[in-house]
Amino acid sequence: MRNLLRNILTVALTTILIAGILWAGGPADQEQTHGYGLGRPATDQEVKAWNIDVAPTGEGLPAGQGTAKQGAALFAVRCATCHGPTGKEGPMDRLIGGAGTLASQHPIKTVGSYWPYATTLYDYVHRAMPFPAPQSLSPDEVYSVVAWLLYQNGIIAEDTVLDAHSLPGISMPNRRGFSPDPRPDVPKP
Amino acid sequence: MTKHLQEEGPSGGDGRLDAEDESLLNRRSLLAGTAGLVGAMLMGPMRLAADATTEISPEDPTRVPGATPTAYGQRSVFEKAVRIPRSWWSSLTPLQDSHGILTPSSLHFERHHNGVPTIQPAQHRLLVHGMVDQPWTFAMEDLKRFPSVSRLAFIECSGNSGAEWRGPVGQTAQHTHGLTSTSEWTGVALKTVLQEVGMNSEASWMLAEGGDAAAMTRSLPLVSIMEEAILCYAQNGEPLRPEQGYPLRLLVPGWEGNTCIKWLRRLKLGRAPFMTREETSQYTDLMPDGTARQFTMVMEAKSVITSPSGGQRIQPGFLEIRGLAWSGRGRIASVEVSTDAGRSWRQAALQEPILPKCHTRFHLSWRWNGEDVILQSRCLDDTGYRQPDRTALVAVRGVNSVYHYNAIQSWHIAADGKVSNVHA
Known part of the structure; x- marks a missing residue:
């Protein structure tokens, strides 16, 4: 009886093993690159149309340039309705000022006091602003508005020309203000 | 004819409708559904009226044919729970x-x-x-x-x-x-x-x-x-x-x-x-x-009593305390409930299924005797993380971090049964 059981067990295990080997052979092909044969190569135009992110290295910044002086007029027309005439009044996000407030009871997080990278400003203004017409500003216009915001925050001079070369080199006041996630961080009772 | 329908159904044995079955089906639905269809047609416009519930609710639903099938279902007109736009x-x-x-x-x-x-x-x-x-x-x-x-x-x-x-x-x-x-x-x-x-x-x-x-x-x-x-x-x-x-x-x-x-x-x-x-x-x-x-991605374990909860009013006697617990790190291991502002805790029952990174339902039977009390829940996940109380959380993070607030929630039950949000 014990031998019979052992034989049945052996046959069963062997079957499972063989089935496993056969099964593993199937999907293995599909786990290779393009193993499923789905989708197609993207064209250069398709990539270019959507590849709008700008990295802290400056990668992704387009040709073009602008200064705070040019940005002032543009800000008044395209941005002030939501951010206030001087970028401080709102009703939407305050953009100017707030230096030295981050450790206070009422921190004011703005481009000047909080944002760690100037390149992010280009990325975001281009991708998402002005709110009613995102991606409508030309590269020159985005550089100009970014220059105005940095100038108003005391980070660059009024005549600084921003372009793909100069923008990544700008040092933001809160560049070292961020740290990785240390959680769990609350001591157990 | 009727007998034929009852025995084999309208599609007969081969799964296809023949002409006789089809006409029979039409006649049957006409006969059986006339009252309901006419009723539905008559009441159609009335359903758009402000208070539809009283107008489509018959005195005795067993004496009036019900509504016909719909292409995309709606909940009962008597149910009113909605999302609240915050902005x-x-x-x-x-x-x-x-x-x-x-x-x-x-x-x-x-x-x-x-x-x-x-x-x-x-x-x-x-x-x-x-x-x-x-x-x-x-x-x-x-x-x-x-x-x-x-x-x-x-x-x-x-x-x-x-x-x-x-x-x-x-x-x-x-x-x-x-x-x-x-x-x-x-x-x-x-x-x-x-x-x-x-x-x-x-x-x-x-x-x-x-x-x-x-x-x-x-x-x-x-x-x-x-x-x-x-x-x-x-x-x-x-x-x-x-x-x-x-x-x-x-x-x-x-x-x-x-x-x-x-x-x-x-x-x-x-x-x-x-x-x-x-x-x-x-x-x-x-x-x-x-x-x-930066990159504070995981949502740490959190729980809330959903019943009784803020804005509700309860009656003395038996009630089941119900709530939800969840953890972005894994499964909920246990939920405890306090009815005395955290001085003592009782184990709540977890309702299956208990899945990782998923809401988990808990409940605890309770009898409210009409006293002024504070209800709380706290959960533990399978990594050993315990949901913190508010004091411990604020001691580490202050009050300006905006995100990831997962402290124990307190609901105050006043002597009149009214439930409100407090920080205990």
Whole structure:
């Protein structure tokens, strides 16, 4: 009886093993690159149309340039309705000022006091602003508005020309203000 | 004729309708349904009246034929639970009216950064590029052909309960905790798609971008998300709702909701985080010393009693305390309930299914004797993490970090049975 059981067990295990080997052979092909044969190569135009992110290295910044002086007029027309005439009044996000407030009871997080990278400003203004017409500003216009915001925050001079070369080199006041996630961080009772 | 119908049904033995059966079926439905159909036709316009409930509710429903089938179901007209819009960019799930663990898709909380786009699925594409063999594009039909995966998971906005940092602000559980919901999410595993495209082994970060008017973006560390992330095209058995990312969204189970990019159109692989606005000036947690924590992705364990909860009024006698608990790190291991402001705790029962990174229902039988009391719940997840009380949480993080508030919630029950939000 014990031998019979052992034989049945052996046959069963062997079957499972063989089935496993056969099964593993199937999907293995599909786990290779393009193993499923789905989708197609993207064209250069398709990539270019959507590849709008700008990295802290400056990668992704387009040709073009602008200064705070040019940005002032543009800000008044395209941005002030939501951010206030001087970028401080709102009703939407305050953009100017707030230096030295981050450790206070009422921190004011703005481009000047909080944002760690100037390149992010280009990325975001281009991708998402002005709110009613995102991606409508030309590269020159985005550089100009970014220059105005940095100038108003005391980070660059009024005549600084921003372009793909100069923008990544700008040092933001809160560049070292961020740290990785240390959680769990609350001591157990 | 009638006998024939009863014995074999209208389709007969071979599964096809013949002429006789068809005419018989029509006659039968005419006979049986005349009253109901006429009634429905008459009442049709009346249903649009302000208070439909009284007009379509017969005195004795057993004496009037009921309504006919509908193409896309609606809930009972007597049920009124709705999302509350908090602003133009979010709405809150009515957790106090929920049962079990699933959130109906129509009540799943919303958070968007420049409205809900209308996207034609036939025109939608997912572009995968950056550190891959070759830039690649997928149509929705391509993505649906891959082997599918499905799971239940909560999605919680990292700003859920954010107003509570500064005081007991929310009047109801919907206000305090309504930016979390649970669905079954179905799609293709991220790793399947990246494998198909041919990912460079040195790629370590992935930018995910939405096709909405915010072109919402987040950078995600590949090593952390590779095993569980899903590119989802379905929610609770049907295509995603528009406000949940139709036709395609990312799901990173257990991570803050904004990482689950909706209306997903682009994945770009790189060596470093892309430092978008959403991971620098937003969704970073300011500490009392003025520094901020960045890439605080996981939603830590949290629980809330949904009944009784703020805004409700209870009667003395038996009631079942009910609530939800969840953890972005894994399964809920236990939930304890206190009816004396945290001086003593009792183990609540966990209701199956108890799934990782998913709402878990708990309950505890209780008898309220009419005294002034404070109810609390606290949960423990399977990593050993225990939901903190408010004092301990604020001691570490202050009150200006905006996101990731997961302290124990206190509901005060006054002698008149009225329930309100307090910080105990």
